Amino acid sequence: MNKKLAILLILCIAATVYFLLPNDEKQIRNNLDSLAKYCSTAREEAALVGIKKVALAAKLCQDPCDIEIESRSIARSFTKKDLTDHLLMMKRTMPDTHFSFHDTVIEFPAENSASLTSTLSLTGQIEDEHYTDAYEFDINLKKIDGDWLFSSFSVIEFMEQ
Secondary structure, three states, X not given: OHHHHHHXXXXXXXXXXXXXXXXXXXXXXXXXXXXXXXXXXXXXXOHHHHHHHHHHHHHOEEEXXXXXXXXXXXXXXXXXXXXXXXXXXXXHHOOOEEEEEEEEEEEEEEOOEEEEEEEEEEEEEEOOEEEEEEEEEEEEEEEEOOEEEEEEEEEEOOOOO
């Protein structure tokens, strides 16, 4: 009976450690979910709320952060201020938009670095028009001072025109 109790106790402790201690993949997924939440915009979102959300989104990124969107001829490094400015502009032009990431695959090619592929889904409404759009992203992260920060975003182009 003591053996069974000891094994049960060890399994409970192991499960508790697994679920309570942050692991790298869980932290990366949480950061991705937070990024989507901070970039999303409710129709009646107050200006100060929007500013706070984009500042929090920029905090999740390395300074500078590389962004490449071939179809828009964008391939450069963005400072946190640049990111904040562009996110604020995006929130103004897309006032009722929900961001979410799906089908995320995370790999760890080296210590303190990760790469992931994920599908970004955008849903929202501009005036009376509802829209849904999806983009495939390659995203790189670096672990700096114990935090996983996004270091680059690249849109994977499906078709060339």
